[in-house]
Amino acid sequence: MSLQLVEQYVRLCTGCPALEPGTRVEISLAQVADILCCTLRNATLTLKKMQNLGWLMWQPGRGRGHLSSLTCFIGPSDLVFSTAKELVQRGEIHASRQLIGDYQNRWPGLEDSYARWMSSQFGLSRGAKGTRGGDRVDTLRLFVDRPFGSLDPVSVLLRSQTHLVKQIFDTLVRFDPVTRTIEPQLAFSWDVDEAGRQWIFYLRKGVLFHHGLPLTAEDVCFSLRRLMDKPSLHRWLLRTVEDVRPLDDYTVAVMLKHPDDLLLHALSKEYAAIVPRGYSQEMGESFPALPVGSGPFKVVRNDDSMLVLEAFQSHFAGRPFLDRVELWCVPGLADETAKKQVQLLENDGRAQIAQQRRHPDWHGLSRREQCFQYVSLNGRKPGVLQQPAFRQALASLLDGSEMRADLQGSRHPVEGWGDAGLIAVAAEAVAVNVGMVAKECGYTGEPLRMYTYPDPDHEEDALWIQKRCAASGIVVEIVYAKPEDLAKPELLQRADLVLDSANVDEREELSLLELVFAETLSIYHHLDEAGRSMIAELAAKERQAAMNGILTVLRERNVLVPLYSNRIEREVHPRLCGLSLDSYGWIDYSRVFVRFQEM
Structure with missing residues (x-):
């Protein structure tokens, strides 16, 4: 048709x-x-x-x-509706939504009916029996707001992309967030010399990539080298690595410029995932959309309509229980209909989920994100923000506690980085007459350009900041940018303020280094030369001392203003097991299994 x-x-x-x-x-x-x-x-x-x-x-x-x-x-509206449903069943979600969009103004209620029907398609389903042994096909289907685009480990930016990289790829070693220890993954063992500068990693034999070829030391060296190259968005991660070379097919040597206690943490990071050299080179620019890794799931489709992952039968650690994960791109799906997902609900955004649960037999998952929302002030750009007094006054104005009180929702105080953490970063904010300080610093009403994402929470935060600053006579102009644009150094350098979120997980020291060294984030570009030099020296110190020192530099220079963390809450059907929320609020699909129905 x-x-x-x-x-x-x-x-x-x-x-x-x-x-x-x-x-x-x-x-x-x-x-x-x-x-x-x-x-x-x-x-x-x-x-x-x-x-x-x-x-x-x-x-x-x-x-x-x-x-x-x-x-x-x-009826014509019924035909449009049924055609839209047929398109969805064929996997043409983008075309289906476009069809509904073309006629939504003509027939009021069409879009609501479509959204209700779409919500019924999500959750866990059991499809037709497989061709091998008559096994059922268990599919977990969820919705997302945007297509994923790149799933290449060296170019992912969003937490949703990073989460999927963990499902598709493996790293040399794995960080266990529960025990906070490093465990073997692609490398089953490793040695380090007495000087702490040469590491030897021994690879598992028989590890296969999704396209059927075996993992070798050449693949590992290729993956780490391209992460270190300038085009990589995350080359900060291996900034202490001097060289990587294969010693034989299953042995890799990593040479450091100086000892680095966080090397294993860095190698466990998703950006350091191992890709097949030959396939990556052959695919070129097509690799990010249709990547091949060695992880528990393989990509079989990735476009504007959906991302489809299928269980990798030959995964060295054992195949996942789920056979298939489908992430449908349905931007703007109404929240109320989204909550009707059959097996696994999306972010509920309420603090009292246990008391207000819509399904008494379901159980709740919740945790406070370690990631946090912040504003950075560009102390490096010529102008009024170069003056410490103006930055201090502006930082005192952007009070996270008052933002949380005014906007409420799932916003909670920021936690992280121990006793000398973010609370201490914000502790220096003092009550001052911001308008008077601004005038003394020579501010004459010129707009300060604040860049952020056009997501609902960022928009709400940005408008609050704009209104808050306007009350003290400071003009803030909000500029929305796509994630890939907001990661460009030239944009970050010209921004006066950036409203963004920091990726923080249980690898706390590494997360702090990412915040200050990643060229895709604003702090690296907003710190003045003296601040950069101090942090570079501190990063080489003992881990806890380095953290405390870096946080002190950020506090004294009023470059980072922490705002809040989100509380992530989800409801889960009682038959879904093995679920837990990671620090980014996502679920490891490889650990999910389905309890027998009669239990």
């Missing part, structure tokens, strides 16, 4: 008001051609196609002066 034929049917029905479903109407072929804006021949062909599909009955008039008769069997 073509969408053009659907459009012609809608035009025919709306062009002839008397044409109600089941009602016979007398009409000439010339009138039909006029309504459809086509020739008599094309009108005849179109009517024949519609009749073959069972949409209508066309009976040509016999003899001169006799009108033909037309009977429609389906």
